[in-house]
Amino acid sequence: MANIAQAIRLALHLGETKLGVKDIFGEDVGPPLGGVFTCTQGLANAWNSPLDERGIVGMAIGLAMAGQRPVAEIQFCDYIFNTIDLLKLAGNTCWSTAGQINLPLVLMTPVGAGIHGSIYHSHSFESIATHIPGWKIILVSNPRDAYGLLVSAIKDPNPVLFMYPKALIRVQTEDQIPGLTKDPRELSKMIDAPPLDNRSSWKPSWPDLPDFEIPIGKAKVCTEGKDVTVISYGRPLPWCIEVAKELSKENYSIEVIDLRTLYPLDDETIRTSVNKTGRVIVVNEDTEVTNFGEHIIRKILEMCFYSLQAPPKLLAGANTPGIGLAVPLEEAQVPQKIDILNATLSMLKEKA
Amino acid sequence: MTMAYNPIQIYKLMAKARALEERLIKMSKSDDGFFWIGGPGEEAFNVPLGLLIKKGEGLAFDFLHFHYRNSATLIAMGVPMIDPIRQMHCRATDPYSKGRNFVGHFAIKEWNVMGVTSPIEVQYSMAPGTAWAQKRYGGDGITVVTGGDAGSAEGDFATCLSWSNIKNRELPILIIVTNNRYGISTPFESVHGDSIIARRAEAFGIQWDVVDGNDPKASYEKLQFAMGIVREERRPFCLEAQISRLHGHSSSSGANREQSERDCLIEFEKVLVNANQMSKQEAEEIRKTYEGEALDALKQARTEPLPESSTIYEGVFK
Ligand SMILES: Cc1ncc(C[n+]2csc(CCOP(=O)(O)OP(=O)(O)O)c2C)c(N)n1
Numbered sequence: 188m189a190n191i192a193q194a195i196r197l198a199l200h201l202g203e204t205k206l207g208v209k210d211i212f213g214e215d216v217g218p219p220l221g222g223v224f225t226c227t228q229g230l231a232n233a234w235n236s237p238l239d240e241r242g243i244v245g246m247a248i249g250l251a252m253a254g255q256r257p258v259a260e261i262q263f264c265d266y267i268f269n270t271i272d273l274l275k276l277a278g279n280t281c282w283s284t285a286g287q288i289n290l291p292l293v294l295m296t297p298v299g300a301g302i303h304g305s306i307y308h309s310h311s312f313e314s315i316a317t318h319i320p321g322w323k324i325i326l327v328s329n330p331r332d333a334y335g336l337l338v339s340a341i342k343d344p345n346p347v348l349f350m351y352p353k354a355l356i357r358v359q360t361e362d363q364i365p366g367l368t369k370d371p372r373e374l375s376k377m378i379d380a381p382p383l384d385n386r387s388s389w390k391p392s393w394p395d396l397p398d399f400e401i402p403i404g405k406a407k408v409c410t411e412g413k414d415v416t417v418i419s420y421g422r423p424l425p426w427c428i429e430v431a432k433e434l435s436k437e438n439y440s441i442e443v444i445d446l447r448t449l450y451p452l453d454d455e456t457i458r459t460s461v462n463k464t465g466r467v468i469v470v471n472e473d474t475e476v477t478n479f480g481e482h483i484i485r486k487i488l489e490m491c492f493y494s495l496q497a498p499p500k501l502l503a504g505a506n507t508p509g510i511g512l513a514v515p516l517e518e519a520q521v522p523q524k525i526d527i528l529n530a531t532l533s534m535l536k537e538k539a
Numbered sequence: 540m541t542m543a544y545n546p547i548q549i550y551k552l553m554a555k556a557r558a559l560e561e562r563l564i565k566m567s568k569s570d571d572g573f574f575w576i577g578g579p580g581e582e583a584f585n586v587p588l589g590l591l592i593k594k595g596e597g598l599a600f601d602f603l604h605f606h607y608r609n610s611a612t613l614i615a616m617g618v619p620m621i622d623p624i625r626q627m628h629c630r631a632t633d634p635y636s637k638g639r640n641f642v643g644h645f646a647i648k649e650w651n652v653m654g655v656t657s658p659i660e661v662q663y664s665m666a667p668g669t670a671w672a673q674k675r676y677g678g679d680g681i682t683v684v685t686g687g688d689a690g691s692a693e694g695d696f697a698t699c700l701s702w703s704n705i706k707n708r709e710l711p712i713l714i715i716v717t718n719n720r721y722g723i724s725t726p727f728e729s730v731h732g733d734s735i736i737a738r739r740a741e742a743f744g745i746q747w748d749v750v751d752g753n754d755p756k757a758s759y760e761k762l763q764f765a766m767g768i769v770r771e772e773r774r775p776f777c778l779e780a781q782i783s784r785l786h787g788h789s790s791s792s793g794a795n796r797e798q799s800e801r802d803c804l805i806e807f808e809k810v811l812v813n814a815n816q817m818s819k820q821e822a823e824e825i826r827k828t829y830e831g832e833a834l835d836a837l838k839q840a841r842t843e844p845l846p847e848s849s850t851i852y853e854g855v856f857k
Contacts, residue, residue: 242667245666286854344856
């Protein structure tokens with residue numbers, strides 16, 4: 188049983204041993220630390236870069252131009268903003284060169300709130316990321332998807348942004364990587380590094396890894412239901428499932444969809460579900476103005492207008508310049524489980 | 540790559556590149572294209588650069604991260620005149636971008652010419668990536684990156700220097716700055732505290748030099764020397780070339796001929812005529828031939844189709 192950090196590490200290990208990944212790099216990504224969230228511990232091809240985000244993205248583009256399959260990390264998505272110019276460039280290189288030069292690169296970055304990260308460790312990035320054409324955009328919510336989608340991202344011949352929620356990194360869920368030991372302590376013994384002062388001669392003992400992938404562009408129906416569709420991804424997703432389970436005890440039937448990939452968007456899964464329920468809530472943590480959820484709702488209006496029984500709702504972050512450190516501030520700024528529950532209840536009660 | 544300096548060959552290529560640029564400027568002033576930007580005045584440096592490149596696809600060959608003033612380098616590498624003219628004319632036959640990008644924005648996968656982009660200086664952040672792959676690969680392929688003086692104020696230039704000479708990761712990269720002393724209208728001295736850009740490399744332990752980019756012989760020799768170090772010793776070198784901007788910044792500043800700038804083509808012709816290596820008539824014939832070739836290429840390009848609107852989504856992803 189792996190958590191998200193371990194799942195990422197395992198997928199990267201498959202990458203460096205079977206998929207031709209020679210460079211896994213970024214700030215503190217190599218030894219001794221192996222990433223501030225431990226996602227790159229023990230990897231043979233992980234190395235530390237200068238503290239220079241533009242340099243990191245530039246290096247990844249250059250390596251991809253030279254036919255390598257780099258995986259680069261931006262330590263927190265809060266620090267990705269000075270690279271947007273280069274992200275645009277990575278996204279437009281294939282198109283601008285009339286299809287001659289494609290860039291098989293993966294850029295990983297942790298996103299979102301929930302770790303008391305205050306103004307610069309709580310950002311979301313998907314609304315801006317999905318505004319950069321030429322990228323495939325992933326945001327996972329569990330270890331199984333983290334593994335399967337990272338493997339797909341590494342194999343993809345295009346730039347892929349792989350985002351994962353900081354707040355869920357250590358969470359063990361039932362969604363597991365097939366074929367891996369069920370015992371979390373056993374896995375930890377094998378691949379988690381000992382404390383830093385005791386690490387110099389440590390080597391991981393890697394389990395046999397499945398060449399298991401989840402296709403980019405496929406959403407997942409987490410709970411089936413007929414009364415309301417809740418579309419989410421990343422950190423709020425497990426809360427959406429909990430809410431659905433709790434409401435099922437009151438005989439409500441909630442369909443929760445984990446998008447997993449934001450671009451290309453799985454229109455078909457959304458259409459099928461909303462045509463069935465007629466009621467939809469989109470939940471994410473990003474600021475609510477020009478939010479990616481608005482795009483989803485626009486698609487829903489175009490695809491499902493005549494099936495709708497209530498106005499679609501977006502439950503998203505407050506449109507404030509940052510997220511406050513104090514708990515009452517953060518909880519008021521990004522949707523919490525109680526907000527998802529209340530929004531779902533009022534959607535259920537909305538007159539058709 | 541190990542060729543000897545051949546002045547007549549260089550003169551011919553300089554004349555060819557100049558004829559191309561002059562034709563492109565005429566096109567931008569008429570109905571034969573939109574925006575023009577290019578490199579007239581940089582031929583004495585850019586032609587030797589093109590001749591010294593190890594041309595081919597993949598890690599064994601040179602990777603090239605150029606900016607929009609490198610037409611003479613590409614002419615020296617063997618680009619046919621008609622292809623930039625097709626790009627200027629936004630024709631579907633433009634092999635670099637199929638009518639999507641400005642002229643001078645070359646992209647040639649078979650020669651490792653990475654796409655020229657409009658944002659200034661970004662190529663300096665990407666170039667260490669190809670150089671790192673080449674370092675790992677071995678062989679004698681190197682990475683070459685070029686850009687202007689004003690752009691060196693961007694952080695990407697510092698990124699390039701700081702990533703190129705890390706201990707045990709010294710990169711085979713030739714970092715070139717072509718200094719024409721202006722960024723569009725802004726004189727270099729008016730916004731910079733330093734005078735020699737290449738000297739910044741010294742702080743990173745990178746060998747550097749400056750060359751008179753209006754002198755093809757000096758340029759050839761200095762490039763041969765710098766490339767030799769990068770190729771054989773697998774470490775970076777920073778070279779600044781002082782060059783001319785003969786038609787201003789671009790068509791948006793008029794693209795008219797600047798009389799105050801040195802003209803390397805006229806200067807070189809004089810040198811060759813005085814040394815009896817070429818007659819004035821021969822020089823004139825060479826120039827006329829290329830002017831004719833450029834005009835014929837334009838006539839051909841005009842007959843070719845524009846890209847179909849239905850192609851807009853092609854090549855977003857591979
Ligand atoms: C990042 C960026 N900022 C501004 C511009 C607009 N611009 C185009 S060329 C140029 C001047 C560049 O000067 P220099 O680097 O000296 O190169 P030169 O054109 O003189 O060869 C500017 C400001 C741009 N293309 N990219």
